[in-house]
Structures are given as C-alpha cells and as structure tokens.
Amino acid sequence: MSAAAAAPSRGAGIVGTIGRVREAGLVVILLALALGTFAVNPRFLSAQGVKDILLDVAVIALVAIGETVVLLMRQVDLSVSSIVGLTAYGAGALFAAHPNLPIPLVLVLGALAGGGLGAINALLVAHGRVPALVATLGTLYVFRGFDFAWVQGNQINATSLPPAFLRLATASLGALPLLALLVGLLVAGFGAYLRLYPGGREYFAVGSNEEAARLAGIDVARRLRRGFILCGAIAGLAGVLWLARFGTVDATAGTGLELRVIAAAVVGGVAITGGVGSVEGAALGALLLGTIANALVVLRVPSFWEQTIEGALLLAAITADLLISRATLRMMREGRRGG
Amino acid sequence: MTSETPASEPVLVARGITKSFGGALALRGASLAIEAGESHALLGENGAGKSTLVRILAGVLAPDQGELRLAGHPVRFRGPAEAQAAGISVIYQEPSLFPDLSIAENVLIGHMPRARFGTIDRAAAASRVAGMLGDLGVPLPPRRPVRGLSIAAQQVVEIAKALSNRARVLIMDEPTAALTTEECERLFAVVRSLRARGVAVLFITHRLEEAFAECQRFTILRDGALAASGPREAFAPAEVVRRMVGRPLDQLYPQRSSRTGDELLAVTGLTRAGSYEDVHFRVRAGEIVALAGLVGAGRSEVLRGIFGIDPRDRGSVRVAGCVVAPADPRAAMRAGLALVPEDRRQQGLVLALSIIRNATLAVPRAVRHFGLVSRRREGAVTRLWAARLQLKAHRLSDPVGTLSGGNQQKVVLGKWLATAPRVLLIDEPTRGIDVGAKAELHRRLAELRDHGLAIVMVSSDLPEVLGMADRILVMREGRLVGELRGADATEETVMLHATGQQDGARTLAAVPA
Ligand SMILES: Nc1ncnc2c1ncn2[C@@H]1O[C@H](COP(=O)(O)OP(=O)(O)OP(=O)(O)O)[C@@H](O)[C@H]1O
Numbered sequence A: 001m002s003a004a005a006a007a008p009s010r011g012a013g014i015v016g017t018i019g020r021v022r023e024a025g026l027v028v029i030l031l032a033l034a035l036g037t038f039a040v041n042p043r044f045l046s047a048q049g050v051k052d053i054l055l056d057v058a059v060i061a062l063v064a065i066g067e068t069v070v071l072l073m074r075q076v077d078l079s080v081s082s083i084v085g086l087t088a089y090g091a092g093a094l095f096a097a098h099p100n101l102p103i104p105l106v107l108v109l110g111a112l113a114g115g116g117l118g119a120i121n122a123l124l125v126a127h128g129r130v131p132a133l134v135a136t137l138g139t140l141y142v143f144r145g146f147d148f149a150w151v152q153g154n155q156i157n158a159t160s161l162p163p164a165f166l167r168l169a170t171a172s173l174g175a176l177p178l179l180a181l182l183v184g185l186l187v188a189g190f191g192a193y194l195r196l197y198p199g200g201r202e203y204f205a206v207g208s209n210e211e212a213a214r215l216a217g218i219d220v221a222r223r224l225r226r227g228f229i230l231c232g233a234i235a236g237l238a239g240v241l242w243l244a245r246f247g248t249v250d251a252t253a254g255t256g257l258e259l260r261v262i263a264a265a266v267v268g269g270v271a272i273t274g275g276v277g278s279v280e281g282a283a284l285g286a287l288l289l290g291t292i293a294n295a296l297v298v299l300r301v302p303s304f305w306e307q308t309i310e311g312a313l314l315l316a317a318i319t320a321d322l323l324i325s326r327a328t329l330r331m332m333r334e335g336r337r338g339g
Numbered sequence B: 001m002t003s004e005t006p007a008s009e010p011v012l013v014a015r016g017i018t019k020s021f022g023g024a025l026a027l028r029g030a031s032l033a034i035e036a037g038e039s040h041a042l043l044g045e046n047g048a049g050k051s052t053l054v055r056i057l058a059g060v061l062a063p064d065q066g067e068l069r070l071a072g073h074p075v076r077f078r079g080p081a082e083a084q085a086a087g088i089s090v091i092y093q094e095p096s097l098f099p100d101l102s103i104a105e106n107v108l109i110g111h112m113p114r115a116r117f118g119t120i121d122r123a124a125a126a127s128r129v130a131g132m133l134g135d136l137g138v139p140l141p142p143r144r145p146v147r148g149l150s151i152a153a154q155q156v157v158e159i160a161k162a163l164s165n166r167a168r169v170l171i172m173d174e175p176t177a178a179l180t181t182e183e184c185e186r187l188f189a190v191v192r193s194l195r196a197r198g199v200a201v202l203f204i205t206h207r208l209e210e211a212f213a214e215c216q217r218f219t220i221l222r223d224g225a226l227a228a229s230g231p232r233e234a235f236a237p238a239e240v241v242r243r244m245v246g247r248p249l250d251q252l253y254p255q256r257s258s259r260t261g262d263e264l265l266a267v268t269g270l271t272r273a274g275s276y277e278d279v280h281f282r283v284r285a286g287e288i289v290a291l292a293g294l295v296g297a298g299r300s301e302v303l304r305g306i307f308g309i310d311p312r313d314r315g316s317v318r319v320a321g322c323v324v325a326p327a328d329p330r331a332a333m334r335a336g337l338a339l340v341p342e343d344r345r346q347q348g349l350v351l352a353l354s355i356i357r358n359a360t361l362a363v364p365r366a367v368r369h370f371g372l373v374s375r376r377r378e379g380a381v382t383r384l385w386a387a388r389l390q391l392k393a394h395r396l397s398d399p400v401g402t403l404s405g406g407n408q409q410k411v412v413l414g415k416w417l418a419t420a421p422r423v424l425l426i427d428e429p430t431r432g433i434d435v436g437a438k439a440e441l442h443r444r445l446a447e448l449r450d451h452g453l454a455i456v457m458v459s460s461d462l463p464e465v466l467g468m469a470d471r472i473l474v475m476r477e478g479r480l481v482g483e484l485r486g487a488d489a490t491e492e493t494v495m496l497h498a499t500g501q502q503d504g505a506r507t508l509a510a511v512p513a
C-alpha cells in the first residue's frame, strides 16, 4: 500500500512478544508439572486422566473467554457464577418438562438467557455509570437470590435429563472430550476476533485509555454493552454445559466460579488494569490451575492445599507480569536513549 | 469575508459559541472561521477557552449556544466519530494515545487497512505508518507499543494519527509544545504540503513566533470571547500580546546574574548506560545554567539522574559539598534539590484531587498544624503561588483536572517552588504557558536566582535559553559537547554544537572536569 514496502522489523511486535513469552512460560510450567506428576503416578497422564482434567477445565476456560473480554476493558464481571447457576438450572427444568427439545436449541436458549442477564450488567455499567466491581457484585447476589427463590431446594438429576445431552460431556475423540473440543474452538475463534478484527481491538483500546478511545470516535458505551452481554451469553452457554458435565443441579450450582475464572485469566496474563491479555492465555491459565488441582489429588496432597497453591500461583503470575513489563520498559528506554 | 479571498466560503465556521462548566463560563459568544488552504492561529492566554472551542469543533462537547457550519451547511456533531467522518481531525492538548497498543494501531485506530475476511492487515499498516513517521523525520518502529516512548515521540505519534485520515480540517492544540525546533520544522513542512492540497489548519500555540511564521490568519480569544480576528498582516507581535492579555506587556528577559556565590551543585562523571555519559558540571548560587540540545540528547535524563529518579551507573552529585545518595529522591529533597518534571500531567499531578491538595503535596510540613493538615495554611500557600503565577481557576477547591492545560502546568510549578529548594532542577519551565505568565515566570526564576538559588534548566525554547541562562551547556547524544556564556551565545552557535556540525573539541576544553 505504501512505498515503504519492506516493513521495518526492528523491535517488531514487542507487544506480541511479551504475550508469547508469557504464554510460553505457562506451557513450560504446565509440562513440568504434568511430567513431574506423571513420574510419580503414571495414571495421571492416562487417557482417562487427561480427559478428566480437560473436562474440569472446559467450563472455566469457556467462562474465562467472556471474562477476559470484560477484563480487557478494565472492567470486571463477578456475576458469571450466578449466571451459570441460573442457566444450568433453567436448562435442567426445561429438559425435565420437555425431554425432546433439540439440544442445540437449549444451548442457544442458555446463551440468550445469559446474554439477557449480562445486559443488566451492561446497563448498570455503561449507562448507569456504576463501577463494574460494585454493579456485578450486586447482580452476583441478586441473580443467586433469584436462583434460590426459583429452585427452592429442588434438585434435578441425571435421570430426568436426556441421555444424548449427557453424552455432550462424555463423548470424546480419543482423549479429547467433545466438550473440550467445543471450548477450544470457541477460544480459537474469539482469540482470532480479538487479535485480528478492528472490533476486537476496540476492547483493548477502551481498556488502555478510555478517554482516548472516546476522542478517537470509538463508541465506548457500545463496547462496554457488547462486552458485558457477550460475557453473560458465554456464561449462559457455560451453564448449560455445566449441567451436561455434572448431570445434577441445585441452587448452589457454580458458586465461587467467578473467582476461579478471574484467577485463570490473571494467571494466563490478562491484566486486571485492562488493555493486555488474550483468551488463549486465559484458557492456558485455566488449564494450569486445573492440572494443579488434579495433580494434587493424584499426589494425595490434602485438598485444602489447593486453594493456597492457587493463590500463590496468582501472586506469582502478577509478580511475573510486573517484572516482565518493567524489564521490557527498561529495555525499550535504553533502546531509544530518550528524552 | 476577507480582502484576499472574497469568493471562497470558509470550510469551518463557529459562530456565537457559549459553553459553561457548572458555574464557570469557558466560552462566551466566541466565533471562528477557517478557510481551506490556510493556517489559522488560535491564540489566547491559559484558560482563554481555546481547547474548549477545539473540543466543540471536534464533537467532544456540545455548545450551550451558537452554531457550527461546515462548508456552508449547519452541522451538529453528536460525537467525535461524526466530526471525524465529516473530515475534521484533531490533535488534542492532552495525550490521547493507547499505551498498550502498537504505534501502528494508535496511528490508524478506526481505519486499519483490511486483508482477506476483513481482518487487520498488520503488514500493510506497519509499512504505511513507517512511511508516515519517516515523513515526519522520526522513524519509530511501528510495531512497538506506545508505552515507554518519550513525550516528543508520543507527540509525533499523535501527529501521525491526526494526519492519517486525510481530513479537510486539521486542528492542532499545542502540537509543538513538546517538540524541539528541528521536529517543529518537519511538522510545519508537512502542514505546508497539506495546506497546498487545500486542507484548512487550525493551530494553537503559545509561541508567537511560530504563529507569525506559519499562519496566515489569527484569531485571539480573551476570557472566552473573541478579542480580535484578521489576517496576519493586521497584527504586530506587541498588538497580539495586548489583545491576548488585555494590556501591553513588557516581554524583555530579566537581567542576567550580577554576582554568583558558593558552589551549590557539583555533578561529577554522571553516567547511565544508554542515556548519558560522563557528565560533569558545577552550578553556583545565583546562577542559571541551561542544558540545551536536541530531543533525545539526554538532558531530561540527566536531571532525573541528579534527582535520583532513575538509578545511575557511575558518578556523584554533591549539594553544597555534601554527597547526595543516588536513586533516592527523598534524600535529594532533604539535601535541597527540587525537580519540576517534563511530563507534568503524568508525573506532577493527581488529576482528581483539588488544586489546593496538589499544590501542597510536596510541602506537607508547611501546611501542618499540630500534625494535622490545616486548611487555612494549605489555602494560604496555594493562594500565594496562584497569584504569583497568575493561575486562572474557578475555585481552588476544584479538581486540578478541570483546569486548562497551561494552568495545570502552573500548579506543578507552584508546588515545587513552594518547597523553597536550594537547587532547582526545572525541565521545560514554560511549556504550554502563555506569554504573560511566561514573562512572569522568568522574572520569578531570576528573582529566586538573585536570592541565591542555583537553577539548572532544560528548555527546548532557544530564545528562552538565550534570554535566561548565565551559562549554556550543550548536550549531544548523552554527552556534554560544549559550554557557552549566555550573553555571547546565539541560536546558531547553540544549534551547531547540538547537531555536531562544529568541531566540538575546541569548546569541550571549556567544560570544567
Ligand atoms: N471539564 C471542565 N470542567 C470545569 N471547567 C473546565 C473544564 N474544562 C475547561 N474548564 C475551564 O474552562 C476554561 C477554559 O479552558 P480551556 O482548556 O479551553 O483553556 P485554554 O485556552 O485551552 O488554555 P491553555 O492555553 O492553558 O490550554 C478554564 O477556566 C477551565 O478551567
């Protein structure tokens, strides 16, 4: 397009490089952990072992897609766990009443319901100008409250669910569960959208400097709206899959999921200060946390250590991000002899 | 409308614009008409309403009253996107880049080139932006993130961003404040070629010589109202100043230092790899020493190194004979050093806090009363400096972020001057400050010097360096390459040293080792 056809590759893509260093680091830790545990207990990497891990991780990684989009904008959505709970029960109630409903239709309905709940967050944050932390903390409890009022101590079991639906979570291609494959495709799709499409880049722009985004003519309110609705819709879809995975649902389904999702995103390199991160990273973060949890079981470490280790990993991730960004900043400063 | 181009209709007209913020009236019936192929200077004191008018033209703010006409048709922008679509491109006074995005994305935000399937064509974007930055004479790598760029480089990115969408009206709110002469020259060359293509340019600056050199038409605002408008030929510089300030102004630089006292600052062998090397100099009480040089010569870094913001690799700093610990700004402050940083918005202010709080942040002792912050004392300290620097503010309890750009600068200056330092390190002291306040600040600095302060000043404003400095140290690529007496130096001699076109060895001998 321009005369300077040979694009200068000097300092090419430091942004991308940081991200890749970060993700490569995660992969290394993941491999070390998996191989280490495998050495102690070979069952850990058996087909069934891998399948278990992937199934555990899939729902978290899925919800983390939407959460990442929201975090990129320097916002947060705490209500995802309640959305998962509501749509999981909703899907169960639907199947119990109409066992012959087509499964794709229920998945779509779950996403729509989640999107509707996300729209409430969107309204509060983008138009009511309520800080996202407060708004979604509120809806976290409100949605859960509705869940309790609706479920009333009921429980829906696998027996009242169509077997084809449950097979969503048990079917697999080799060691790769169908569920994980589906989530992987979504991660790849949204990852490409965020990286390669102008609309996707706007999420980064809004989180990087909201005022500048506004001045550049970006409709910030619309981005916020779409981000929260998308996050809700993905959580809604995840709720239906959650039901397929566990086969049973009551009013507490998904409780506490929001913090695990955020932890996965942060471990995966998504900055809570906005503007930096990827859904692939968040998925890797979820995979790492899930692998650790499973490794601890296999290694017979008492389960209460799991949270401590998860927390320590979170701190390590944040520290690593700080150190890496400081180091690169210094590198770039020295490179330019500025001022 | 004018005698020269009677037939042409102005591209952009604003008429009778009024805008108020809460109780404060920022614009009262201001008018402006910009013609195609013309550079139009918008002048006025700090707080006169220039940036507010710009934000209205850009669709960021809606006027309370008045109308906008674009190419003869009334328009009403509901947001910046609509103004951009109508061909109005703006460089805002406050930095508006995305630190986490690449330079190329920053420049082309909103109109990235597309490849197949509508994806962003990064290679095309990078080469296009590389070409644009090359035209501006600053070949930055387009794929690196904006975070960590120097202020001058960021300004260049802002300029490229505004030039990228082939606008018919280009509005620039103090684009040259962070640039040196050479970079300004390149910008003006680009602006001239745009003008030749028929682009209308609105240019805001506090450097009158730029307005006279580059603009064909002037509009002067005072207190939000139109004070004067007409072709350049209708104005003499003194007349412009009188219209801006409302009274004639004595623009002479103050007398040079009469007597110098003891040595207050001694910098020996200061080195930081990649920034500056082996910097030696001494400053006496009652002396103003200027560090001159091109952007990137390492001047600001030397000040930061002396004050201890960045660690240094080698060298020592002594204040009145006592060694100051490296990389410890608190120790530097205790020793009597003060640094007014270059990037005042980011490094000097807490935008959401009140003017009073900001102005007294650096002097917690002076405003304490039995250990508690005394509002009365805070107010007294602030009012003193607000009056001295002619701060234009609605209320001193307002958040500093609501001040005009130049008035924010004054708050930072006042904050550091209030610490009563022995050695004042000051980076770009009058950037973005109007002529009246500039002359006042120069008098203040001279007065402080005459009271025995040692002042080290970095300035890209050569007339200011020549007018104020008792000695000028010229830096090039991180080294001191020459020393000139302020009274003898000329723009040419300073620039020759700064660009290395003169045999530096001869004058290097004059630098005390
Ligand atoms: N958001 C705001 N809230 C309150 N007051 C404001 C706001 N924006 C601007 N003002 C006030 O409007 C007046 C005009 O400000 P403006 O920024 O237009 O000045 P300016 O001419 O650009 O000055 P400078 O040369 O210092 O940049 C100032 O008194 C300022 O305090």
Ligand SMILES: [Mg+2]
Pocket: B050, B051, B052, B093, B173, B404, B405, B406
């Ligand atoms: Mg302004």
